[in-house]
Amino acid sequence: MKLSEKNQDFFQNVYEVVRLIPEGRVTNYGSIGKYLGASRSARMVGWAMNAAHSQHPPVPAHRVVNRTGVLTGKHHFPTPFAMQEALEKEGIEVVDDQIQNFRQHFWDPSVELTF
DNA sequence: TGGGTGACCATAG
DNA sequence: ACTATGGCCACCC
Numbered sequence: 001m002k003l004s005e006k007n008q009d010f011f012q013n014v015y016e017v018v019r020l021i022p023e024g025r026v027t028n029y030g031s032i033g034k035y036l037g038a039s040r041s042a043r044m045v046g047w048a049m050n051a052a053h054s055q056h057p058p059v060p061a062h063r064v065v066n067r068t069g070v071l072t073g074k075h076h077f078p079t080p081f082a083m084q085e086a087l088e089k090e091g092i093e094v095v096d097d098q099i100q101n102f103r104q105h106f107w108d109p110s111v112e113l114t115f
Numbered sequence: 116t117g118g119g120t121g122a123c124c125a126t127a128g
Numbered sequence: 129a130c131t132a133t134g135g136c137c138a139c140c141c
């Protein structure tokens with residue numbers, strides 16, 4: 001009934017894409033935004049992720065980092081190292097909030113989800 | 116009503 | 129190679 005409904009749809013879309021990220025893989029905000037539509041800037045994705053913790057079912061937000069492979073969103077997790085621990089648990093090496101071999105683990109929805 | 120901010124990215128100097 | 133700036137659009141005060 002409102003514009004916010006469309007926005008909510010966009011938010012849900014973001015969460016859905018994030019849930020599609022395979023274990024041991026990561027992606028960045030820009031790629032998600034690009035996959036959903038170039039008109040959506042990466043900031044919107046980040047803003048959507050801001051509420052990811054209260055979504056049902058939960059969103060694997062730890063698999064989303066910025067384009068340089070830095071865990072920019074770790075401060076938004078319940079505990080400071082929750083994000084890093086979750087990534088390491090999936091076999092991703094993280095040193096000083098930086099994902100090692102980022103390119104190797106990178107997962108681009110607009111490429112992997114080609115249709 | 117308007118302006119500042121944000122889990123960002125791309126381009127230019 | 130690094131730094132600075134603009135752009136993107138929704139949200140909050």
